[in-house]
Amino acid sequence: xxxxxxxxxxxxxxxxxxxxxxxxxxxxxxxxxxxxxxxxxxxxxxxxxxxxxxxxxxxxxxxxxxxxxxxxxxxxxxxxxxxxxxxxxxxxxxxxxxxxxxxxxxxxxxxxxxxxxxxxxxxxxxxxxxxxxxxxxxxxxxxxxxxxxxxxxxxxxxxxxxxxxxxxxxxxxxxxxxxxxxxxxxxxxxxxxxxxxxxxxxxxxxxxxxxxxxxxxxxxxxxxxxxxxxxxxxxxxxxxxxxxxxxxxxxxxxxxxxxxxxxxxxxxxxxxxxxxxxxxxxxx
Numbered sequence: 001x002x003x004x005x006x007x008x009x010x011x012x013x014x015x016x017x018x019x020x021x022x023x024x025x026x027x028x029x030x031x032x033x034x035x036x037x038x039x040x041x042x043x044x045x046x047x048x049x050x051x052x053x054x055x056x057x058x059x060x061x062x063x064x065x066x067x068x069x070x071x072x073x074x075x076x077x078x079x080x081x082x083x084x085x086x087x088x089x090x091x092x093x094x095x096x097x098x099x100x101x102x103x104x105x106x107x108x109x110x111x112x113x114x115x116x117x118x119x120x121x122x123x124x125x126x127x128x129x130x131x132x133x134x135x136x137x138x139x140x141x142x143x144x145x146x147x148x149x150x151x152x153x154x155x156x157x158x159x160x161x162x163x164x165x166x167x168x169x170x171x172x173x174x175x176x177x178x179x180x181x182x183x184x185x186x187x188x189x190x191x192x193x194x195x196x197x198x199x200x201x202x203x204x205x206x207x208x209x210x211x212x213x214x215x216x217x218x219x220x221x222x223x224x225x226x227x228x229x230x231x232x233x234x235x236x237x238x239x240x241x242x243x244x245x246x247x248x249x250x251x252x253x254x255x256x257x258x259x260x261x262x263x264x265x266x267x268x269x270x271x272x273x274x275x276x277x278x279x280x281x282x283x284x
Contacts, residue, residue: 100155197240236266
């Protein structure tokens with residue numbers, strides 16, 4: 001009986017062991033299959049992701065150049081020139097945010113608004129913006145100009161390391177519009193200069209670039225959705241065109257409540273169909 005019990009335990013233990021072994025063998029192919037599917041999707045979009053990488057790096061390089069001119073004006077005490085350069089320089093960053101924001105440590109150093117980080121850690125464009133428009137001076141802001149230039153150069157050095165995937169593009173396009181609806185439309189982004197429309201435009205342009213790159217595939221998947229998204233982009237640009245002023249845009253506080261509401265509704269109407277763009281990666 002004793003021997004029988006031991007044998008039974010051994011058999012049960014063996015069964016458990018074999019069961020675990022079989023389960024592991026079943027899970028491994030499933031994981032391999034998922035990994036292979038993800039690799040296949042990324043491979044099929046290689047041309048698209050390469051083009052986006054080139055676009056985003058180009059914008060970051062323009063951002064470096066524009067930031068150098070901006071920070072030089074600040075350090076030279078040329079307040080009017082610094083104000084003139086502020087909004088156009090930031091547009092390059094706003095277009096490329098899906099890649100720029102990958103670096104969670106650098107984004108707040110470059111783009112944090114007052115209250116986003118502790119006061120002692122607040123640097124970047126919006127810190128200088130407050131000096132230019134609210135304090136109406138560049139004095140004391142030279143150190144922030146130097147720090148901003150250092151961080152922007154570091155961003156350019158790091159951006160080549162970003163892995164651009166189809167998911168990054170799809171998420172990035174939607175996030176850009178979410179940024180518009182949560183901070184640009186409300187006027188929170190550039191609360192001292194009120195140059196929010198520049199950021200607004202740049203975010204929309206960044207989202208549209210992603211749409212354009214994915215659109216050949218989207219047209220094959222859902223031509224009606226492709227047309228609707230383009231139509232919604234056209235509606236947004238039509239409204240923005242009404243607020244142009246020379247080579248730039250109106251101060252945001254010049255817009256009426258009705259005009260702000262119209263922009264907000266147009267962005268929401270675009271965001272809804274654009275959020276479906278992920279179908280491009282789905283198997284046919």
